[in-house]
Amino acid sequence: MEIAVTDGIDVNAKKDLQELGHSVSEKHYSNEDLIDGCISEFDIVVIRSATKMTADVIKANTANKGKLSMIIRAGVGVDNIDLSSATENSVLVCNTPSASTNAVVELTIGHLISSCRKISTGDKKMREGLWAKKELRGSELRGKNLGLLGYGRIARGVADIARSIGMKIHAYDPYVKSDQNGCVFHDSVESLFSSCTHISIHCFLSEETRHLVDYDMISLMPKIGDDGIQCGNHIVNCARGGIINEDGLYQALSSGELITASLDVFEIEPAIKSKLLQLDGFQATPHIGASTVEAQSRIGNEIVSIIRSHSNGDIPGSCLNK
């Protein structure tokens, strides 16, 4: 099959696909070229988040003998793919849902500890020649309530590690109401925020979740830990930009409603002009949740397995068309 890879692929996966007899072309295209049908000669397109498969793009590459029959999202979120248009035009859409789970889990724990202990700030100050020991007093996670907004695979992985740190786990998820590990489930997002000094976001971006976390929601957080310590409020988002209203976040960090906020994802990326970057309690990484050697290797293996199923005429397990 003819495979277009627009946002990169693991080198071993490319080799495996070629050994299976497929042709792999690695090239990034502009939106204009995509709307002009530049990938209509390919059977499969493999994308990450940088390529937008809108209804227009899908139509342009399937109409008039366009061959495109499959979109593979190397990663999880498919908010850059128009699923119903794909289905209408007989294009299968698959993602690699579990390959990056552990990478995001570890990054979330890293952001939580690093922000509460001011590791990035300490490193920055030292490089500026300042031994800022006294201003870097932080707070511990043990004994605090961690509120998980969304309780899917990644959230449950975060919960397991946070529990071993000694945090008490709370969650809100409209589709999950109980588990075997003593997680406290809430009936509303407001109730979750009212109970937790530490919040980590693990839901998808949708019309229901866009700007769900704003200044008013953050103001509900208790500032005093479950252990009675005045640790202030802390928030982490390694899920999707846009779930947090970044103006509200700026206001909450500036006013002390939040002591720290850590974002790996932003409403508009690249987010190098965000005014949040001027604040001390803010910590940022440039959407590197899945950026590990291990995750890229697992994603590559899943892509090979999806294409193998598709070549055999089977429907891959991660097919998202309804």
Added chain:
Amino acid sequence: MEIAVTDGIDVNAKKDLQELGHSVSEKHYSNEDLIDGCISEFDIVVIRSATKMTADVIKANTANKGKLSMIIRAGVGVDNIDLSSATENSVLVCNTPSASTNAVVELTIGHLISSCRKISTGDKKMREGLWAKKELRGSELRGKNLGLLGYGRIARGVADIARSIGMKIHAYDPYVKSDQNGCVFHDSVESLFSSCTHISIHCFLSEETRHLVDYDMISLMPKIGDDGIQCGNHIVNCARGGIINEDGLYQALSSGELITASLDVFEIEPAIKSKLLQLDGFQATPHIGASTVEAQSRIGNEIVSIIRSHSNGDIPGSCLNK
């Protein structure tokens, strides 16, 4: 009793001591003033690491009707106190061994994840206006071997969390040879380093451990994880400066023997002129292992309890004189 506090104390502990009828004077003294006997009018001195209680200082404040009868180290390490001189001059020495354990445990895990995922670097680049997503590919901890040099309270706390992350725990400790949690014990430091892509240091500084970790030792590390992934080698030290030879560390980071190194402690502090700070894979914090609200509160409580015992004529449990 008359209590001199030379490096700070938790505000609630000070209040508690005053309510018990003690007089508390907070003031930092120079080495010269200490050698001149400036605290000889006090019964107790409470110090952190910044005050050096050498033999000369102890003699000067106990001789000629000097009243000093107790040194309390707010924290763990007593390498700044001449223990045998204290004993000779009938000065009790106590520390607060467990109060900061969890603070150091969490910081160690934070340094481990943050360095392997380049969180500090990502934050720094974003503040410089760079969306350096592609250069920030990191590696995961799950599936890797974590080698603990020293297996005391802090190391065991780190092991518990690292195990929940999915790391396999290895250790070398001349005084501990087995545990209940499946830790792999090694007969030598060389054997430990040869087996682990990730090393965390948790021993005291002594003549045996000074510069124990040097370029040659680091060169033994395998670079390839237990899961077969080429993750490179990583080292963290939140214990004591001087255990790592910093010249050797610089050489190892520069040559690629190490991918990352994270230090909270340095041979000479404040370490703001360290040439390590010029390297990208390096991450530093200014000796903030115990710098949490929670640890300072627990240390304060322990100090009050030690002074209460001493006032009652009892020998406190954490007394270190032999």
